[in-house]
Amino acid sequence: MKGFEFIDITTADVAFIAYGKDINELFSNAANAMFEVITDSKKIKPKIIKRIEVKGNDFESLMFNWLNELLFFVDKDNFLFSSFEVKIDMKKLLLKSNCKGEKIDLKKHEIKTAVKAATMHLMKIEKVKDIWKTKVILDI
Numbered sequence: 482m483k484g485f486e487f488i489d490i491t492t493a494d495v496a497f498i499a500y501g502k503d504i505n506e507l508f509s510n511a512a513n514a515m516f517e518v519i520t521d522s523k524k525i526k527p528k529i530i531k532r533i534e535v536k537g538n539d540f541e542s543l544m545f546n547w548l549n550e551l552l553f554f555v556d557k558d559n560f561l562f563s564s565f566e567v568k569i570d571m572k573k574l575l576l577k578s579n580c581k582g583e584k585i586d587l588k589k590h591e592i593k594t595a596v597k598a599a600t601m602h603l604m605k606i607e608k609v610k611d612i613w614k615t616k617v618i619l620d621i
Contacts, residue, residue: 515548598619
């Protein structure tokens with residue numbers, strides 16, 4: 482199963498559909514897709530672990546908060562992530578993650594697209610048969 486695919490929405494935004502065999506993999510693959518928009522994520526070494534925790538009111542707000550919290554580290558700390566160990570408490574709608582990555586090094590990390598934010602526009606998370614799926618639109 483592929484982790485994500487990019488889809489055409491508008492020229493002002495980037496959109497993707499992420500997949501997962503469970504909700505944790507779905508959120509991890511969504512983060513991977515977002516960082517692939519920013520740079521070639523294969524060049525990000527998992528040198529440093531940052532522990533990230535976010536809450537939501539539903540799965541969509543949890544995804545929104547998760548992706549925007551990751552972008553906060555890009556903007557605040559010049560940090561890129563390449564690996565996400567996600568654990569979601571489905572009752573509390575609480576996501577805890579060990580995220581691995583490194584500081585941006587412009588000698589090896591070409592910034593392809595600056596992502597301003599993940600949006601709630603058309604976001605939907607659903608389970609179809611045994612596969613979790615979400616559509617996310619990123620404001621660039």
